Amino acid sequence: MRKSNIYLHMKMLALFVIVLSIVPNFVNATPLSLYSEDDMPDTLNTVQYRGRITDSQSNEALVFATVSIVGTNIATVSNSEGYFLLKAPKDLPVTTPIHFSYLGYREKTVPLAQLQSDKNKIKLDLLSISLSEVNVAPKDAHQIIREVISRKHDNYMQEPMRMTTFYRETIKRRRSYVSLAEAVIDVHKQPYSSYRLDGLKLYKARKDADYSKMDTITFKLQGGPYSTLMLDIMKDPYSILTVEEMDYYDFSLDNITMVNEKIIYVIYFKQKPYINDPLFYGKLYIDVETMAITSANYSINIEDKNKASAMFIKRKPAGAKVYPTEASYLVNYRKQGDKYFYSYSRGVITFKINWRKRLFNTSYTSTIEMAVTDWQKAKERPFKASERIKHNIVLQDKVQGFEDPQFWGDYNVIEPESSIESVIKKIKKRLEKNRR
Numbered sequence: 001m002r003k004s005n006i007y008l009h010m011k012m013l014a015l016f017v018i019v020l021s022i023v024p025n026f027v028n029a030t031p032l033s034l035y036s037e038d039d040m041p042d043t044l045n046t047v048q049y050r051g052r053i054t055d056s057q058s059n060e061a062l063v064f065a066t067v068s069i070v071g072t073n074i075a076t077v078s079n080s081e082g083y084f085l086l087k088a089p090k091d092l093p094v095t096t097p098i099h100f101s102y103l104g105y106r107e108k109t110v111p112l113a114q115l116q117s118d119k120n121k122i123k124l125d126l127l128s129i130s131l132s133e134v135n136v137a138p139k140d141a142h143q144i145i146r147e148v149i150s151r152k153h154d155n156y157m158q159e160p161m162r163m164t165t166f167y168r169e170t171i172k173r174r175r176s177y178v179s180l181a182e183a184v185i186d187v188h189k190q191p192y193s194s195y196r197l198d199g200l201k202l203y204k205a206r207k208d209a210d211y212s213k214m215d216t217i218t219f220k221l222q223g224g225p226y227s228t229l230m231l232d233i234m235k236d237p238y239s240i241l242t243v244e245e246m247d248y249y250d251f252s253l254d255n256i257t258m259v260n261e262k263i264i265y266v267i268y269f270k271q272k273p274y275i276n277d278p279l280f281y282g283k284l285y286i287d288v289e290t291m292a293i294t295s296a297n298y299s300i301n302i303e304d305k306n307k308a309s310a311m312f313i314k315r316k317p318a319g320a321k322v323y324p325t326e327a328s329y330l331v332n333y334r335k336q337g338d339k340y341f342y343s344y345s346r347g348v349i350t351f352k353i354n355w356r357k358r359l360f361n362t363s364y365t366s367t368i369e370m371a372v373t374d375w376q377k378a379k380e381r382p383f384k385a386s387e388r389i390k391h392n393i394v395l396q397d398k399v400q401g402f403e404d405p406q407f408w409g410d411y412n413v414i415e416p417e418s419s420i421e422s423v424i425k426k427i428k429k430r431l432e433k434n435r436r
Contacts, residue, residue: 046087046410051120053078053100062102062124064330064344070097070109073375075334076166076412077344085415088112100124103264103285103295104257127258141251141267145284147291149241155292156192156234156333157341160378163187165370166413169224169395170420171209172365177423181207181395184411185225185370188382189342190235198229199382200389204408208401208427226391228370231331231345233296240269240280240298248275254283259295260335263288271301278307282329292340293333300327312349319356325363326350334372344371373412402427 053065061082068075069088078084086098094113101107105124139147165187171179183205190196202225230236240249254268265288270281282298302308305323313322327349334343346369354361402424416424 045090047090048085048087048117049098049115049120050083050085050118050415051115051122052082053084053102053122053124054082055105056123056125059123062105064332064346065100065102065124066332066334066343068099068101068334069112070099073336074373074412075343075371076373077332077371077414079415079417081417083415083417085413087410087412101260103259105259107260141253142246144253144265144267144286144291145241145246145251145269146243148284148286148293149243151291152234153193155290155340157189157339158191158193160191160382161189161341161375162378162380163189163372164374164411165372166411167225167228167368167370167395168414169366169368172367174363175419177420179207179209180420180423180427181205181224182413183225183395184408184413185389186383187229187372188378189375190382192235192341196382198235200225200229201383201387202389205395206402206407207395224368224395225370225389225393227347228345228368229342231329231347232342233331234293234333234340235342241293248272248279256288257285259285262294264294269298276304278302278304278311292335294335294340295330295332297328297330299329302327312351321354321356322351324349324351341375342372345369369414371412371414 053062053067054060055062061080062078063080063082065078065082065084066075067077067084067086069086069092074086074088076084076086088096092112094111096112097109098112098115099107099109100122102124104127106127108122108124110122163186165185167183167185169179169181170177184203186201186203188199188201190198233241248271249269250272251267251269253265255266257264257266265286267284267286268282269284271279278301280298280300282296284293285295285297286293300308300311302324308327309323312324312327327347329345329347331345332343333340346367348365348367350363350365352361352363
C-alpha cells in the first residue's frame with residue numbers, strides 16, 4: 001500500500017464531524033422510534049451491581065478496567081471515573097467468580113456473594129515488573145511487530161461472532177456536555193482473516209442535545225458505530241500493522257508490564273521524520289508468550305493543522321477556522337481460550353473553532369466508545385441489507401430522548417459519568433416541561 005493510500009485510510013478511520021449552522025433556539029425534531037413494544041426485553045431477569053475500581057495505594061480511578069463474569073461471555077468496563085455497572089443473571093450461583101482486571105495491575109477475582117448491589121469498592125494492586133524477571137530476552141522492536149503480524153491468524157478469532165455491544169457518543173463544549181446518544185448494537189464480527197466489513201444492526205437507542213449551548217452551530221458524528229469498530233487494528237491494520245506500512249514507522253521497546261498474569265511488551269511507535277502526511281503514534285501492548293496485541297493506545301499526528309482539519313471536518317460554517325487539537329484512540333482485546341477478540345474501543349477528538357469576528361475561540365470534544373457486553377459464535381448469516389446500519393449513519397438523527405428509566409432492561413451498559421448523569425436529569429426535566 002502506498003503512503004497516499006495510508007492517508008486515505010486514516011481519513012476513513014477518523015471520527016468524522018459535520019459542522020452545520022443552525023437556529024440557536026432549535027429544540028428537537030420529532031423522535032423516530034427504532035423498535036416496537038414487542039421488541040422490548042424482559043427486564044426482570046438480572047441483578048445489577050455497582051461499584052468503583054481504584055488503585056489500592058493512590059485511590060485514583062482505573063479507567064476502562066474490565067469486569068467480567070467468569071465462565072460466561074458477559075462483561076463490561078468501568079467509565080472514565082472508575083465506576084462500573086454489571087448486570088448478572090438472577091439464577092447465577094453466588095459462588096460464581098467476578099473478574100476485575102486492568103493493564104499493569106494485579107487482577108482480582110471475588111465471588112458474586114461478596115458483591116453488594118451498590119457502592120462496591122474494588123482496589124487493584126500495581127504490578128512492578130523488571131527486565132530481569134522476564135525469562136524471554138527482549139527482542140528488537142521491529143522484529144516483535146513482524147511476529148505480531150505473522151502470528152495474527154493463530155492469535156485472533158477465525159470464526160464469525162455475533163456480539164451484543166453498548167455504544168455511546170458525546171459532545172462537550174468546554175467542560176459541559178451538550179449532546180449525548182447511546183445504543184445497544186448487535187455486531188456480526190467477521191473472522192480476523194477476512195477482509196469483509198463487520199455488520200451492525202441497531203437494536204435500541206436514545207439521545208438528546210442541548211442546542212442552546214452549541215454556540216449557534218451543531219455537530220453530527222457521521223458513522224460513529226462503524227468508526228469504533230475501525231479502531232480494531234488487528235481487523236483493519238492497514239495504517240500500522242502490515243509489513244509494508246512498517247517502513248513508515250519507528251518502533252522501540254518502551255517498557256514491560258503485566259496484565260492477567262501475562263508479561264507484556266510495551267512497544268512505542270511514531271512516524272519517521274521524513275513522512276509528511278499525518279500518521280499515528282502511540283503504544284502497543286503485546287503478550288510476550290503469544291506475540292498477540294492485547295491493547296493499543298494511539299493518536300494521530302496533528303502538527304499540520306490544515307491536513308488534520310481536512311481529515312476530520314467535512315463541513316464548517318463561514319467565518320470560522322476549525323482544527324483538531326487532539327485525536328486519540330484506545331482498543332482492548334479479550335482472550336477466550338487461546339484466541340483474542342475485540343472487546344472495547346474509544347475515540348476522542350478535541351477541536352477548536354476560531355471565529356473571525358469574535359475575541360474568544362470555542363473548544364469542543366467529541367467522544368465515541370463501544371464495549372462488547374456479550375458474544376457467541378455466529379449461528380446465522382450476516383444481517384440482511386435492510387437490517388444493517390449504514391456506514392454514514394448519524395445516530396443523533398435517528399433516535400429518541402431519555403424518557404424510560406428501565407430503557408436498557410437486562411443489557412449491560414457503561415455506567416454514566418456524574419457529569420453525564422446531570423445532563424440526563426436536565427433532559428428529563430425539559431421533556432416533562434414540554435409535555436405540559
